[in-house]
Amino acid sequence: MSRWLARLGRRLRTVGGLIAHFARRQRFVLLPLLLVLLVAGLLLLATGGLSYVAPFVYAIF
């Protein structure tokens, strides 16, 4: 349980850092997109994430 809580704490810290980054850069137009992605990302984390990496992923990586 404590390990799980520590992990949750790290993730929340990352979410905070992410929002702070976009606020600092004044990319407010991206915030709605970011919120959608965050929710979906948490779902992906719960289901195991992505295993395939395409060669030309520069647009998305």
Add this chain to the structure above:
Amino acid sequence: MAAVLGISGYYHDAAAALVVDGRVVAAMQEERFSRIKNDAGLPRRAAQACLAAGGLAAADLDQVVFYEQPFAKLERVLMSLLRTFPRSLRQFPRALAAQLGQKIWVLDQIAEMLDVPRDRVTATEHHRAHAASAFFVSPFARAAVLTVDGVGEATSTALWRGDGDRLDCVGRIEFPHSLGLLYAGLTAYLGFEVNEGEYKVMGLAAFGAPRFRDEFARLVQLHGDGSFELGLDYFGHLADAELGFGPRLEALLGPRRPPGKPWDLEHSAEDRRYADIAATLQAVTEDALLALAREAGRRTGADALCLAGGVALNAVANARLRREAGFARVFVQPAAGDAGAALGAALLGALGRGDPRPAPLASAALGTAISAAEAQALAEQLGLRWRRLDDVPAEVATRIAAGQLVAFCQGRFEWGPRALGQRSLLAAPSSPATRDRINRVVKRREPFRPFAPAVLADRAGELFADAPSDLTPFMTTVCPVRAERAAALGAVTHVDGTARVQTVAAGGALHAVLDAVGDATGVPVVLNTSLNGPGEPIVAAATEAVAFLVAHPIDALIVEDLLLTREAT
């Protein structure tokens, strides 16, 4: 004084590098452990091996530095998706999955992987890490630094002023304009695997003539200040994660070459046309790099140049930069690609904590050591013949002079994609038949691909023009073979009369071998190619070396002072 671990990962070439008290202690790619070529995960085993090499536990680390900033990268991805909407619509689900299923949590995952407090894990800018990996281990107090790759967070190309323990950015070019992506797109067009086949394109280029200049002027426009722009309509990297080039490129240059189709440059006009395209790509890339390097010289006033980023692994372009860019000296560290950025990240962390700049990199042997005892135990289990040698260099020289192929494993494995005498396959440099034999039956690769020579540093100038230099110890340039010595170097001379030379300074096992070969044959040179089969990472441990001996038609394996041959006892 601090212990700092640098990490690259989650794209290609995952790696770890350890800097302790301003000294580069270890640097290793994950692929050597996982046995997955260009391993794209996190470097769990490489990190542990680095710590073991330094006699440290993860808890001893003062800082862990990741080689790029995940939030800045996400910002670029989102902006790129929006700018190219609706073409980018197809990419959206994958972007979502990649960034939020994995990428943005990478610092958390590194903390969990190493079991270190999260606040010890930081990130640095990707191109700054590249620049640091080259400049801070270079022999120069002051230099211009040019970093060129596919893309970092948003930057594809950057110019830096390196001065002591400082790096200041003096110019940058941003995605989607990228020489790395130009080369990668054409690599895919020519039927090679991206992030792996670029070397093949470079080798192929020597067989062609750059006769597609007009067509390439549409693909990339070079400007007077060293900057450039891609003709984005011809490329696919904004909207297609699979291919990298678009239908307009095929309309311009003709149909793409099918991947895996055997090459026949002698009889196929179509293959010769592809070679001409490769030659044009190489020439245009060199022109662009030359303009960038000259601009870096103008902006910094430095008389030395350091290069890093995947494009800096283009040894042919590096040779041209050394000749024509106007710098007295040029340096490229052996792992110039993304793996190398792990070293740069560690160095930035160490310098940021007040540690001194490390000594210039004298050796790439920064991996784990090989065990002769382990190889002997395996040989006994497999019924292989083995014996301990009193004089390893003499044994290697005798076998090479007799035309044999000798796998040669000594000490710690190399940092970077080149075998430099720690995990090498050695052979006589004279006969092209040797080259063809290795290409056909050992490496099973395209017949046009050249092999490199290793030569005594103090005799290199007799055999090769422009050698030795700051580039030659790590095989990051090519040198013209002196015409009068070409007959003795037929197996290591490319079709354009050059060779990707490795000069070997006194002190190591390979130097002793070259000395012995020189005594035996009069030419202190061996053909030196990496010890790996097709599609495999280079051998790291004794188990893989013995497996290589068993699986490939080579004549002998030498692990430290242990000789193994395939004949059963």
